[in-house]
Amino acid sequence: MGELLGVAVLGAGHMGADHIRRLDRVVSGARVAAVADPDAGRAEAAVAGLAGVTVHTDPEAALDAPGVDAVLIASPGPAHEAALLGAFARNLPVLCEKPMVPDSAGALRVVEAEARLGRRLAQIGFMRRYDAEYRRLKALLDGGTLGRPLLLHCVHRNVSSPPGFTSAQLINSSVSHEIDAARWLLGEELTAVTVRRPVSSKGAPEGLIDPQFVLFETERGALVDVEVFVNCGFGYQVRCEAVCEAGAARIGEDRSMLVTAAASARREVARDYLVRFADAYDREVQDWVDATRAGRVTGPGAWDGYAASVVAEAGVRALETGDRVAVELAPRPDLYASVSR
Amino acid sequence: MGELLGVAVLGAGHMGADHIRRLDRVVSGARVAAVADPDAGRAEAAVAGLAGVTVHTDPEAALDAPGVDAVLIASPGPAHEAALLGAFARNLPVLCEKPMVPDSAGALRVVEAEARLGRRLAQIGFMRRYDAEYRRLKALLDGGTLGRPLLLHCVHRNVSSPPGFTSAQLINSSVSHEIDAARWLLGEELTAVTVRRPVSSKGAPEGLIDPQFVLFETERGALVDVEVFVNCGFGYQVRCEAVCEAGAARIGEDRSMLVTAAASARREVARDYLVRFADAYDREVQDWVDATRAGRVTGPGAWDGYAASVVAEAGVRALETGDRVAVELAPRPDLYASVSR
Amino acid sequence: MGELLGVAVLGAGHMGADHIRRLDRVVSGARVAAVADPDAGRAEAAVAGLAGVTVHTDPEAALDAPGVDAVLIASPGPAHEAALLGAFARNLPVLCEKPMVPDSAGALRVVEAEARLGRRLAQIGFMRRYDAEYRRLKALLDGGTLGRPLLLHCVHRNVSSPPGFTSAQLINSSVSHEIDAARWLLGEELTAVTVRRPVSSKGAPEGLIDPQFVLFETERGALVDVEVFVNCGFGYQVRCEAVCEAGAARIGEDRSMLVTAAASARREVARDYLVRFADAYDREVQDWVDATRAGRVTGPGAWDGYAASVVAEAGVRALETGDRVAVELAPRPDLYASVSR
Amino acid sequence: MGELLGVAVLGAGHMGADHIRRLDRVVSGARVAAVADPDAGRAEAAVAGLAGVTVHTDPEAALDAPGVDAVLIASPGPAHEAALLGAFARNLPVLCEKPMVPDSAGALRVVEAEARLGRRLAQIGFMRRYDAEYRRLKALLDGGTLGRPLLLHCVHRNVSSPPGFTSAQLINSSVSHEIDAARWLLGEELTAVTVRRPVSSKGAPEGLIDPQFVLFETERGALVDVEVFVNCGFGYQVRCEAVCEAGAARIGEDRSMLVTAAASARREVARDYLVRFADAYDREVQDWVDATRAGRVTGPGAWDGYAASVVAEAGVRALETGDRVAVELAPRPDLYASVSR
Structure with a gap:
């Protein structure tokens, strides 16, 4: 395929450093050309041992660095709009x-800017679309043999939440994955959201509403329910069952080796998303590199990022008010003909 | 244990005939002493070949027949109050x-009548309490190793509904099983109910709202969600997952022989509840016979029957109005100290 | 079905007492009429609280006791021939x-005696034929959709062996279940046996060869392998996979409730055969009572008991010699037209 | 990591072409520098669109081509010795x-040649060592919590065998994977082999002995049994259960999405090894590239290739004679201190 794709990575924190490693050692066809982080030492550390990389504290400078063909944004959310x-x-x-972009107004500005360009440049990191199980489920639903989907039952459990995690973040950070997955799997927009608060677990930090139970409605009348429980203590589990008119399909069961000992037959449960979705991250970046080198954009785009922001904001309002909150999207520019598949 | 328990069976329809067979050929320690059905021919047919049984069209006559020590009511719901x-x-x-009793006012009259007697005589046929899997789940929750239950996720699917089945019956007939199971598993009353209507399946009869998605709240703040889908077409499935503070437990997976052929590994799914819960019916009746012969009542009682009626009525109102409907129970007589376990 | 079947139970040890309980409290249509045990106190204890039972130290006396319509033999193996x-x-x-009968010569005398009677009276307690999973597998194989069976892979594991259990008993006591199950499932006789000795487990008593790996050949050339491991420590497991020309089917997976906690998803493994096969014992005795009252014999018969003895003897010789040992059966009397199904 | 590793690929058939694609588009840090195939057109086709690759009909010429740092041999087996x-x-x-090398004499010559070099250069393509499930099983066994392994039960099934596949190839091609996996998992050599022939499937080509049942013994007395069935028709399945003194562990269950429809709950079974082991191939080559760039050899080596040849030859003799055949290895050169881990 010719020359390696030179990538500028913005942000050298946990996620940025992992992507730098991935571009350098896992993915074929790309190389890290520049890196930017306000903390220059952190940026230097992340690219130690790599040749041909320039290090910057200013993201704009990284974009202008020699050999940069494309950008990977892994900086904190508030910096995304300017970077895009x-x-x-x-x-x-x-x-x-x-x-x-964390707020929907900013997200809409990104959509409008790209629409003005008249061509798609942005792919958003909804990596579940690259997980083998999710892809099988998507293919099954699109194939139509099970008929129309009526319900999605989703479970999203984490061992524990990071320090300072808020009740709103269960929606706009954790459930945002289910928001995109539901839109993508069903091929339609979400139109309303309700959040229920069961009694919180003793394992949750003081004041955190955890677990929460979220209900989304879709354009065509499907119902999506999500248990989100970010301090469950016992493992990382992401499950999804699609109930359709002629059958149901389920993904996300714990699937490792079966060990029988001491009167029980058990399978290990993943501890975090890097275990469960490691392959999805690799495949996401490889696909992005391949498509970019071929001059195409194939993944979830700015419209998907915008829609996720709007739904998440409605979800947070639903959590705060206890009401069913309608989702109101701006008109979709022609550039984004439909929910991206 | 001495003499066989002579049982009068009221109702010789599908369910009554099955119980007659069970008392005669499966259960130890009992015999059918009398049977009553408005259709005398049906009653005769149900006891063909049995010795020592009298046949009646009037249920009162059956209760007074010689050798009757106890009663099994399998007549239509509207006849239950008088029979009790x-x-x-x-x-x-x-x-x-x-x-x-189908309506909560009648159910309350039964509770009050038994309370006046000052001793328990009635057991209600919530047979899931006798299913081996439900009992394991109950024992686990009561044992406390998983901490307090926060959520119950329930699924109740039938291949197809009987002719004339109404949208309200999804709640007051199908979901009534989950109502009792939730009360029993959690050991507390349900306090409110909401019903959501996803788009109905093409497989459902014209005008039937199917599937439905029902949310119950409990005294201590747990949340119970139920997918009820009575024309799913693909099998009979009853599942329950309890999500607790320190773990989750799931019952109801399809568990038959694994057959690998033609590029798939598959397990048969039960076609109806008589397959899935055959053992539970046998165990229920055997336990009732054993307890009755020992002069005790051990199963779910009139209070449980009453509470189920009240919750189901609230559920039907919630379905009709789209609102969250509170459940209001009469004061509990001392005879029923707590949710029966 | 008229009068209860009066059963004389020979032997009031662990197994006999369990059958007495089963006849009295679980099974429909039968009652314990007499019991015999050399230890009169043990016999008295086993029938405490039962009415109308006579207690004997001489088995012949029990057979002659009033009200005896049938016999259940649960005495030690060496007493079986005389009792039959x-x-x-x-x-x-x-x-x-x-x-x-423990030795094949004695077993053959029983077969010959019954053949002289010209009618079948004996059913042998191979209870796996009454287990729901085995019956499904049998029905599948007989149905023919998977084609001809080529291999059976069997696993038979116990937590620990009783005191004094010998290396030969792994074959003639434990594997005897697989001997009958294989004959029944495949519908043909076993023709040769080889026994391999992997290194023994540290968990096995000094001198016991455990586990063992047994290979049977059948008339039509199928191969049956059995891992028998009676001090595995971790649970009671009985599995069987039939590999056929067009598919494979597996039974015996651990199937209880799935509990997810502490980073693992686990199912409890049964501790002993009374848990795993409780239903099979109940069904076996119920079927025997029903058939006996109807004047029929439907279960495995004396020929099956004889064939199992011969194969087990060959297996013990194979264990001792390390050689492949051929199985030689006497001619089959006409009374036993084929391997019983 | 600096410059890309330039790889000469010998053989541009099915496997070679797949490795060329992998080096170019999947694996990080390598590029195809040269390719050799007797069929120049096939070689040209396999590298169409790649820059900087020279194409050869003579493998020696490919090894001498500019930019070649390492070699990947994917030519037919008889060409391997000269290439190595x-x-x-x-x-x-x-x-x-x-x-x-297909014959053990040639394999020994390779071992001796590398031993004379005094450093390891060769890695052999036993890709199961790179499969995530096998690695977990290996880690579990090495960890020692289950005690010493006593038995390995293996299953190796293919949908159908290629044209001309012989009875001996079930051993020396198919089972050779189990030979290496058993040596690696147990960390010891195999010492003897026996092959049993159940009746062959109607689905097998005329004259092919299929399935076969193979028994290996190990240095420390473990027993390894393998069902190999290369025309099973219903799917590609590779399973392994290790039975140890304190527990058992099983890998290789079919694990895709669970689809419930038409009264059955089913999972798709892989059709071939490229589906089941796709990740293992990717990981194998990535690890080899990474280790090679770092100047190390970490995978299975020439001794493992030699031992597999000797065991396979013994297996073929065992198949032909029906006898137990001992495995006799040459003394192990110091370069290969132990079974490689």
């Missing part, structure tokens, strides 16, 4: 970690 | 199929 | 626990 | 597809 607009200004393809 | 009061008047122990 | 011949002499139907 | 010796002569690290 900067990439658009330079006509650089970009892979942006979720959330695309 | 008739049994109470004769001091006869009684096993009454669900619903105890 | 005694029942035949009185024309009494009999359910005999396995082994029918 | 050619790589050794040029001091080139090499990844050689299995079988290393």
Whole structure:
């Protein structure tokens, strides 16, 4: 395929450093050309041993560095809007970690900017679309043999939440994955959201509403329920069951080796998303590199990032008010003909 | 244990005939002493070949027949109140199929009548309490190793609904099983109910709202969600997952022989409840016979039948109005110290 | 079905007492009429609280006791031959626990005695034929959709062996279940046996060869392998996979509730055969009672007991010699037209 | 990590072409520098669109091509010995597809040649060592919590065998994977082999002995049984259960999405090894590239290739004679201190 794709990585924190490793050692066809982080030492550390990389504290400078063909944004959410607009200004393809932009107004500005360009440059990091199980489920639903989906039952459990995690973040950070997955699997927009609060677990930090139970409605009348429980203590589990008119399909069961000992037959449960979705991250970045080198954008785009922001904001309002909150999207620019598949 | 328990069976329809067979050929320690059905021919047919049984069209006559020590009520729901009061008047122990009494006012009259007697005579046919898997789940929750239950996720699917089945019956007939199971598993009353209507399946008869998604709240703040889908077409499935503070437990997976052929590994799914819960019916009746012969009542009682009626009525109102409907129970007589376990 | 079947139970040890309980409290249509045990106190204890039972130290006396219609033999193996011949002499139907007769010469005398009677009276206690999973597998194989069976992979694991259990008993006591199951499932005789000795487990008592790996060949050339491991420590497991020309089917997976906690998803493993096969024992005795009252014999018969003895003897020789040992059966009397199904 | 590793690929058939694609588009850190195939057109086709690759009909010429740092041998087995010796002569690290050398005499010559070099250059393509499930099982066994392994039960099923596949190839091609996996998992050599022939399937080509049942013994007395069935028709299945002194562990269950429809709950079974072991191939080559760039050899080596050849030859003799055949290995050169882990 010719020359390696030179990537500028913005952000050298946990996620950025992992992507730098992935671009350098896992993915074929790309190389890290520049890295930017306000903490220059952290940026230097993340690229130690790599040749041909320039290090910057200013993201704009990284975008302008020699050999940069594309951008991977892994900086904190509030920095994403400027970074995306900067990439658009330079006509650089970009892979942006979720959330695309934390607030829906900013997300809409990104959508409008890309629509003005008249061509798609941005892919958003909804990596579940690259998980083998999710893809099988998507293919099954699209194939139509089970008929129309009526219900999605989702479970999203984490061992524990990071320090300072808020009740709103269960929606706009954790459930944002289910928001995108539901839109993608069903091929339609979410139209309303309700959040129920069962009694919180003793294992949750003081004041955190955890677990929560979230109900989404869709354009065509399907119902999506999500148990989100971020301090469950016992493992990382992401499950999804689609109930359709002629059958049901389920993904996300714990699937490791079966060990029988001491009067029980057990399978290990993953401890975190890097175990469960390691392959999905690798495949996401490989696909982005391959498509970018071929001059195409194939993954979830700015519209998907925007829609996720709007739904998440409605969800947080639903959590706060106890009411069913309608989701109101701006008109969809022609550039984004439909929910991306 | 001495003499066989002579049982009067009221109702010789599908359920009554099955119980007659069970008392005669499966269960130890009992015999059918009398049977009553408005259709005398049906009653005769149900006891063909049995010795020592009298056949009646009037249920009262059956209760007074020689050798009757106890009553099993399998007549249609509207006949239950009179039959229960008739049994109470004769001091006869009684096993009454669900619903105890279809309307909550009638159910309350039964509770009050038994409370006046000052001793328990009635057991209600919530047979899931006798299913081996449900009992394991109950024992686990009661044992406390998983901490307090926070959520119950329930699924109740039938291949197809009987002719004339109404949208309200999804709640007051199908979900009534989950109502009792939730009360029993959690050991507390349900306090409110909401019903959501996803788009109905093409497989459902014209006008039937199917599937439905029901949310119950409990006294201590647990949340119970139920997918009820009575025309799913693909099998009979009853599942329950309890999510607790320190773990989750799931019952109801399809568990038959694994057959690998033609590029798939598959397990048969039960076609109806008589396959899935055959053992539970046998165990229920055997336990009732054993307890009755020992002069005790051990199963779910009139209070459980009453509470189920009240919750089901609230559920039907919730379905009709789209609102969250509170459950209001009469004061609990001392005879029923707590949710029966 | 009229009068209860009066059963004389020979032997009031662990197994006999359990059958007495089963006849009295679980099974429909039968009652314990007499019990015999050399230890009169043990016999008295086993029938405490039962009315109408006579207690004996002489098994012959029990067979002659009033109200005895049939016999259940649960005495030690060496007493079986006399008990069976005694029942035949009185024309009494009999359910005999396995082994029918420990040595094949004695077993053949039983077969010949019954053949002389010209009617079948004996059923042998191979209870796996009454287990729901085994019956499904049998029905599948007989149905023919998977084609001809080529291999059976069997696993038979116990937590620990009883005191004094010998290396030969792994074959003639434990594997005897697989011997009968293989003959029944495949519908043909076993023709040769080889026994391999992997290194023994540290968990096995000094001198016991445990586990063992046994290979049977059948008339039509199928191969049956059995891992028998009676001090595995971790649970009671009985599995069987039939590999056929067009598919494979597996039974015996651990199937209880799935509990997810502490980073693992686990199912409890049964501790002993009374848990795993409780239903099979109940069904076996119920079927025997029903058939006996109807004047029929439907279960595994004396020929099956004899064949199991011969194969087990060959297996013990194979264990001792390390050689492949051929199985040589006497000609089959006409009374036993084929391997019983 | 600096410059890309330039790889000469010998053989551009099915396997070679797949490795070329993998080196170009999947694996990080390598590029295809040269390719050799007697069929120049096939070689050209396999590298169409790749820059900087030279194409050869003579493998020696490919080894001498500019930019070649390492060799991947994917030519037919009979060509392997010369290719390996050619790589050794040029001091080139090499990844050689299995079988290393089809006959054990040739395999021993490769071992001796590498031993004379005094450093390891060869890695053999036993890709199961790179499968996530096998690695977990290996880690569990090495961890020692289950005690010493006593038995391995293995299953190896293919949908159908390629044209011309012989009865001996079930051993020396199919079972060769189990030979290496057993040596690696148990960390010891195999010492004897017996092959049993159940009746062959109607689905097998005329004259092919299929399935076969193979028994290996190990140095420390463990027993390894393998069902190999290469025309099973229903799917590709590779399973392994290790039975240890304190527990058992099983890998290889079919694990895809669970689809419930039409009265059955089913999982798709893989159709071939490229589906089941796709990740293992990717990981194998990535690990080899990474280790080679770091100047190390970490995978299975020439001794493993040699031992597999000797055991396979013994297996074929065992198949032909029906006898137990002892495995006799040459003394192990110091370069290969132990069974490689």
